[in-house]
Amino acid sequence: MNLLDILHSELNPVPVSQEIVPLIEAGGRVVSEDIRARIPLPSYDQSSRDGFALASLSEMGASYRLLEFEAFAGNSETISLRAGEACAVMTGGLIPLGASRVVPKEHCAPMADTLQLDLAAMGLPPFIQRVGEEVGLHEIIIKRGELVQAEDLGLLASTGNGQIPVYRRPRVGFFATGTELLELGQAPVAGMKFASNHYMLAELCSLYGSEGHNMGRVSDRGEVLTKLFSEIVEGDLDLVISTGGMGPGRYDLLEESFVAAGGRLVVNSLPMLPGRSTLVGWLGTTLFYGLPGTPRAIRPLFTELISRSLLAMQGLLENAPVQIEARLIRDCRLRRADVPSLQGGKLSYQDGRVWVERVARTGSPDCFMLVPAGSDCLEANSSVRVHLTRSPFSR
Structure with missing residues (x-):
């Protein structure tokens, strides 16, 4: 584990x-x-072939009296067959009372009011689906x-x-902290940057079967954050995600405000990359994740951690990521070797094997490599565990 x-x-x-x-x-x-x-399936005895329903089949080459009745799908009328009688029946048609089998039409020779069977009919199955045979x-x-x-x-x-x-679909709120954030449509300003994380979080929430609610930008001021956290405690959100405000800077007050609002802290850092600037806890009955502000960190943490919470909230029994083994296409150098890390990857299939390579900074991963601590470089052709990013809700 x-x-x-x-x-x-x-x-x-x-x-x-x-x-x-x-x-x-x-x-x-x-x-x-x-x-x-x-209701059972089928809900009535029905024919599985076009042909003729018989009361019995006891003699090779037997001749039957052919009645002027046809049992077809959608016809709720029926008749009773006696020994030596037959009638036409279509696939899905209601089997007449007294019928014990259906002989496909290719083994039958109807002539006026008589039906003649060929010799092969004796060895055929009955071609009748009984009530509840399927479900x-x-x-x-x-x-x-x-x-x-x-x-x-x-x-x-x-x-x-x-x-x-x-x-029901979990209700997920998300907000970004920082006074340096601009909205799209505003004029660029030196020292400011456009807020972007809520676009990705909205899509990820939808991808994992949840209702995403953008709570907007929130000031770095402690009293503003504390007030917001207190409102979350009293609200109806099932899970809340924040981005930014988790560093060691003087304006990174998210953890302090979380505790001041009565939040129950579970972890305030994960010994992995990404994850060091990550807070997880509870605000009343609302699960809270405080993530780093960089999109490159948000995606793996959402996929590997938050997604499992959302799947569990929806009662999905199988909520762990799908894990497979893959081989590296080329060397993978790591920034740090003292902690485990999640590395975005792209999978391919060649020569009967699954291969993976690290995605470029602007690439979109279809898996995350689980790299253990202890090495600053994974060599080409070495085996690595990967988790697939595909959501069970993907169509």
Whole structure:
């Protein structure tokens, strides 16, 4: 178990409340209770082939009296067949009473009111799907804590489930600290920079099934931060993320204000890169993450840590990142060797192996390499553990 696993286990975020949504909105949601079949599938004995329904098949080359009735899908009328009788039936059609099998039409020779079978018909299966053969009445279709996938929707509809209990989407607030931040549209000013983190956080929250709420820019002043934290305690947000204000500078007052507002501190630094300027704790029942201000640090910390909290809040039982082994395409030199680090990577597949290389500063990673402490350079062709960045909610 690595450092982030231990922290996630200690935080142990619990699922949020549930809500009922119509089936059309249930895709990509996590069910909050076992979903069972309200009706069996199929709900009636049906034919699995176009052909003829027979009361019995006891003699090779037998001849049957052909009735003027056709059982087709959507026809709820039926008849009773007696020994020696047959009628036409289509795929999905209701099996007549007394019928024991369906013989595909390619093995049948209908002539006026008589049906003749070829010799191969004796060895064929019955081609009848009985009630509940695919899904039994009250059988579990999706278990609590599982994600509703596209292919599940048709099955849910077929078994009569039109309203689905799911965990609601977590409400996530995020804000940036700093008086040096400008909004897009404002004129550039020396010593100021454009606020950018909230754009990335909004997308990441959506990517992990959550509702993102931009709380804007917040002053570095301690009393302003303390007031905001007190409001969060009284509010309805499930998780809050701040960026910036976590350094050793005289204006980095986030931790001090967090404690002053009654926040319960879990960690105020992670012994890894990125992560040294990271605060994690609770503001009442709201989980709080104070992250560094640089986007290059925010993405790996969100993917490796915050995303797991969001998935757990949605009741998703499998919330740990998918881990695989890959080999380095080229040498990877590290800035520091005394602490473990997360390095953004790009995966490729060649010669039956998975390969990875570190992404450029402006690149978009599809994985993060988990680099242990103790080496300032990982050599080409060496094996490294990687976590995939793909969200389980990705379509």
